[in-house]
Amino acid sequence: TQLLEQSPQFLSIQEGENLTVYCNSSSVFSSLQWYRQEPGEGPVLLVTVVTGGEVKKLKRLTFQFGDARKDSSLHITAAQPGDTGLYLCAGFDRGSTLGRLYFGRGTQLTVWP
């Protein structure tokens, strides 16, 4: 079983603050994806990281894949109320014949104005 642990589970902050969300596993993944889900909608893909140590930036969001490809982090700078949502990480194992993603339980972020 390939488990992805996300922390924290809940995060409530004021507009303008910085935050980091973590996604950890004991398994190695070929790639890792981050999704954001808003109430009443399906998750929307934010980014995919493939190479160990890779850093990707999406405006105020910075994503990093660990060197060993077992963990990832999402850092948000100067959070805004529009960042509110459920952030999910998901890992893909290319060695698996099943082609499925393994999802973490998510971090529920609330940004207050």
Next chain:
Amino acid sequence: GAGVSQSPSNKVTEKGKDVELRCDPISGHTALYWYRQSLGQGLEFLIYFQGNSAPDKSGLPSDRFSAERTGGSVSTLTIQRTQQEDSAVYLCASSQWDSVPYEQYFGPGTRLTVT
């Protein structure tokens, strides 16, 4: 160019009734996935299709759950003799099998309420 669509968006049913949930994937996507999400929880994998076959049914919680896919496109998830614990949002996603790293695109979900 449409995304993944699911129907119905909401379904309220009585305990013991059967329900069918439908997923229409992005055109050309050969892989299709069903997930279940309970309130405030992450995604629970149910079943995965590659074309019309289902290599992985390991996530189906009981034999009351079944799914099929025809023509390599539309999929239906059927829940027989629904129970209250089946209440959840059922999400469908699709991806291109030959497109590493298999990024998944989700539909808006079907919210199922069993009374």
